[in-house]
Amino acid sequence: MDVCISSSSLHGSTTAVPSKSMGHRSLICGALSGGGTVSNLSWSADITATVDALSAMGFSLKKGENTVTFTGFSPAKEPVIDCNESGSTLRFLLPVASALGLSCTFTGRGRLPSRPIDVLTRALSRHGVRCSSDSLPLSLSGRLSPGKFHLPGNISSQYISGLLFALPLLSGDSEIILTTPLESKPYVDLTVKALADFGVLVEEQDDGYQVPGNQRFSPKSCVVEGDYSGAAFFACGGALTGDVTTFGLDHGSLQGDREIFPLLAQMGAMVEEGDNHVRVAAGQLHAIDIDASQIPDLVPILAVTAAFCQGTTTIYNAGRLRLKESDRLAAVADCLGKLGGRVKEHADRLVITGRNSLEGGAVDGYNDHRIVMAMAIAALRCKNPVVIRGAQATQKSFGTFFEEFAKLGGNCHVIHD
Numbered sequence: 095m096d097v098c099i100s101s102s103s104l105h106g107s108t109t110a111v112p113s114k115s116m117g118h119r120s121l122i123c124g125a126l127s128g129g130g131t132v133s134n135l136s137w138s139a140d141i142t143a144t145v146d147a148l149s150a151m152g153f154s155l156k157k158g159e160n161t162v163t164f165t166g167f168s169p170a171k172e173p174v175i176d177c178n179e180s181g182s183t184l185r186f187l188l189p190v191a192s193a194l195g196l197s198c199t200f201t202g203r204g205r206l207p208s209r210p211i212d213v214l215t216r217a218l219s220r221h222g223v224r225c226s227s228d229s230l231p232l233s234l235s236g237r238l239s240p241g242k243f244h245l246p247g248n249i250s251s252q253y254i255s256g257l258l259f260a261l262p263l264l265s266g267d268s269e270i271i272l273t274t275p276l277e278s279k280p281y282v283d284l285t286v287k288a289l290a291d292f293g294v295l296v297e298e299q300d301d302g303y304q305v306p307g308n309q310r311f312s313p314k315s316c317v318v319e320g321d322y323s324g325a326a327f328f329a330c331g332g333a334l335t336g337d338v339t340t341f342g343l344d345h346g347s348l349q350g351d352r353e354i355f356p357l358l359a360q361m362g363a364m365v366e367e368g369d370n371h372v373r374v375a376a377g378q379l380h381a382i383d384i385d386a387s388q389i390p391d392l393v394p395i396l397a398v399t400a401a402f403c404q405g406t407t408t409i410y411n412a413g414r415l416r417l418k419e420s421d422r423l424a425a426v427a428d429c430l431g432k433l434g435g436r437v438k439e440h441a442d443r444l445v446i447t448g449r450n451s452l453e454g455g456a457v458d459g460y461n462d463h464r465i466v467m468a469m470a471i472a473a474l475r476c477k478n479p480v481v482i483r484g485a486q487a488t489q490k491s492f493g494t495f496f497e498e499f500a501k502l503g504g505n506c507h508v509i510h511d
Contacts, residue, residue: 095486096510097496099473103335104502107371108328110320110342112136112160113349114491115281117318118144118182119288122190122259124164125153127292129313131163136318139490143178147187150175151196164313172197177230179204179419179461179490185252188214188234189260192223195237202230204461205419214253217243240266240307247276249414254303255285262294262309270302277387277414280350287348291316319344322351323391324492325372327467328502329354330399332374333363335474338502339373350388357384357396361403381405381448386412393444394468397426401435402475403448413442419490420460429457429469433476454478463490470499470506481509 112134118141120132125148135141137160145162149155152170156163175191175198177184184202188211191198212228219225221241226233238260245253254270261268276282286296286303293312297304320342332338345367355372359365360382364375381403386393393412400407415422427439430446434453438445454476459466466487473480485508488495496506 095508096481096483097470097485097506098479098481098509099470100479100505101474101476102503102505103474104328104331104338104504105336106502107339107341108498108502110322110340111324111492111494112318113321114138114140115284115321115323115349116288117141118186119285120316120318121145121148121162122186123288123292123311124162124316125155125167126190126259126263127164127311127313128166129164131161131315132318133161133315134318135160135162136493138493139178140180140182143176143180143183144187147175147177147183151187151191151194151198169194169196170198172199174199174201177202177206179206181206181209182252184230185211185214185250186256186259189218189238189256191234192218192236192238193260193263197235199231199233206230209417210249213245213249214256217245217253217257238264240264240268242269242271244271244273246274247272248274250417251276251278251281254282258282258285258289258296258303258305261305262289262296262307264307266307268305268307270305272302277411278350278390280348280388283348319347322347322349322354326351326354326392326395327471327495328498329358329372329374330395331471331474331502333358333361333376333379334399334402334471335376336503337373337375339371341371343372351392353389354392357382358399361399379403381407383407384409386410386415390415390418391464394422394426394464395471397430397437397444397446398468398472400446401430401437401448401452401472402450406445406447408443408445410443412444418462420462420465422462422465425460425462425465426468429465430472432457433472433480452476454480456481456483459484459487461487463487463492467492467495470496470504474504
């Protein structure tokens with residue numbers, strides 16, 4: 095699907111889409127508990143991948159309109175577990191399948207087979223699991239044994255989260271020892287919180303995590319909180335062009351992408367936090383330097399916002415973005431450059447010099463939901479229309495993005511489906 099977007103301003107209110115990050119975590123904990131219901135799910139492609147993967151593994155579940163109810167587990171015989179394009183599904187469930195002793199095959203599509211998992215498969219292999227390869231398709235056999243797991247913290251926090259789901263199921267205590275500083279730590283904090291919600295305890299240490307074995311997940315019903323990552327796009331649209339209020343965000347959330355609102359305030363936007371909403375309105379925006387090590391998913395939309403800030407913004411500690419659904423540093427630099435932005439791409443950073451407006455043109459969505467949504471916001475302040483190719487990528491996390499965009503005043507239409 096290709097869309098064409100003309101300049102306009104965003105005004106009004108919207109409700110945050112359910113958090114994809116917490117959706118994955120609640121679903122896995124719910125499955126391992128053998129009972130309870132997870133509600134307020136958004137049926138994005140990634141969440142669907144996790145639900146279907148859990149079903150393939152042998153977890154009994156029933157889907158509702160925005161719910162999944164779990165009723166038990168009977169191990170499937172040599173299942174094929176299709177993760178679609180979801181890195182979270184793959185990296186979370188590889189250790190879980192290993193802890194359950196499943197002989198199974200993991201598959202995926204898009205860029206997922208080329209995204210790194212070798213660090214995780216090597217860790218599993220050192221603890222009793224036989225892995226057929228370090229990339230997809232990948233077959234597992236054997237059962238994970240407890241012990242010490244040495245992992246770098248600067249490649250993917252999903253490796254740590256995956257082990258945190260699995261290690262409590264083992265017969266003995268385990269320890270995750272980080273060999274480099276942990277980046278994207280808020281995502282691991284979300285995992286620890288989800289585990290605690292289901293009665294599983296993990297102890298954070300200076301260099302990692304201590305995980306007691308022989309734990310049981312307690313069935314419960316839970317409601318998935320609103321997503322700060324998705325809310326960031328319309329918040330930035332408000333900062334750039336108008337006035338947008340987002341409802342449905344938990345102010346006590348551990349989501350790292352809560353940082354979008356303090357960052358916009360630092361840039362000069364008007365940010366007002368209420369009991370159940372956050373309002374962002376346009377202001378005189380200026381450049382700031384941004385450390386992306388803990389907020390990698392915000393980089394595309396922050397780069398777009400910086401493209402209209404007075405001065406030069408540096409977004410640094412962002413090298414891991416090259417391993418996402420696309421090489422996001424290259425994709426952002428390419429797309430903004432084609433629209434007339436001034437962006438310099440470096441190995442682990444972007445340097446962006448702002449302009450009052452961009453020219454417009456055609457860009458590739460790179461089969462990456464965050465690139466597509468970021469470029470839609472960039473189009474709001476382009477002199478000429480912007481065509482985004484492959485805009486269906488929003489289905490990965492935010493299938494109603496363009497509907498909400500239009501409701502807020504965005505001028506967009508499909509030109510090729």
